[in-house]
Amino acid sequence: QVQLVESGGGVVQPGGSLRLSCAASGFTFSSYGMHWVRQAPGKGLEWVAFIRYDGSNKYYADSVKGRFTISRDNSKNTLYLQMNSLRAEDTAVYYCAKDQEAFDIWGQGTMVTVSS
Amino acid sequence: AIRMTQSPSSLSASTGDRVTITCRASQGISSYLAWYQQKPGKAPKLLIYAASTLQSGVPSRFSGSGSGTDFTLTISCLQSEDFATYYCQQYYSYPPWTFGQGTKVEIK
Numbered sequence: 001q002v003q004l005v006e007s008g009g010g011v012v013q014p015g016g017s018l019r020l021s022c023a024a025s026g027f028t029f030s031s032y033g034m035h036w037v038r039q040a041p042g043k044g045l046e047w048v049a050f051i052r053y054d055g056s057n058k059y060y061a062d063s064v065k066g067r068f069t070i071s072r073d074n075s076k077n078t079l080y081l082q083m084n085s086l087r088a089e090d091t092a093v094y095y096c097a098k099d100q101e102a103f104d105i106w107g108q109g110t111m112v113t114v115s116s
Numbered sequence: 117a118i119r120m121t122q123s124p125s126s127l128s129a130s131t132g133d134r135v136t137i138t139c140r141a142s143q144g145i146s147s148y149l150a151w152y153q154q155k156p157g158k159a160p161k162l163l164i165y166a167a168s169t170l171q172s173g174v175p176s177r178f179s180g181s182g183s184g185t186d187f188t189l190t191i192s193c194l195q196s197e198d199f200a201t202y203y204c205q206q207y208y209s210y211p212p213w214t215f216g217q218g219t220k221v222e223i224k
Contacts, residue, residue, distance in 0.1 A: 044215060
């Protein structure tokens with residue numbers, strides 16, 4: 001079945017780094033753009049980053065620009081989010097989502113906590 | 117960036133009620149509007165896209181309408197499994213893709 005599974009979350013100190021992964025299955029990963037969306041505890045949804053199906057274009061929210069990098073490996077059906085210079089306000093559940101007009105498939109999310 | 121504003125922020129309703137949630141865009145977005153349902157501890161689930169098209173597998177008691185700046189999500193006969201938070205999202209002008217702040221539907 002169509003599935004996205006995130007991993008790589010955890011607790012990191014302010015200024016630290018973390019890399020999230022999103023493993024895709026059940027669809028042709030290389031044909032679709034992919035997003036990262038986050039949700040701080042008790043808050044709403046915030047779009048974080050997007051990458052085109054072939055990796056040729058990448059977009060970022062202003063809040064993460066210059067600190068986060070989205071990438072993908074179509075040979076491994078995997079999406080990544082490299083997060084550097086992490087701040088307390090980056091604490092959130094991070095979801096990957098498939099782009100088909102709207103965000104039609106979501107992973108279960110991985111929790112990132114930035115705390116000393 | 118296009119700002120999405122939902123109303124109300126929360127509502128209390130009973131099983132069997134008809135529920136309406138409104139979403140307003142800060143500028144025209146044609147019909148590039150999606151609705152998502154999120155239950156506690158779970159990922160969002162796509163309900164409706166293109167303002168009024170029901171995603172496969174979503175019950176027909178859910179419906180969406182509107183175009184331009186004003187949109188509505190209606191649940192015709194609220195079921196126990198519908199108590200959740202609902203978000204609208206525009207995908208007309210990006211980046212950024214933007215979401216409303218959410219509407220929590222609670223049991224009365």
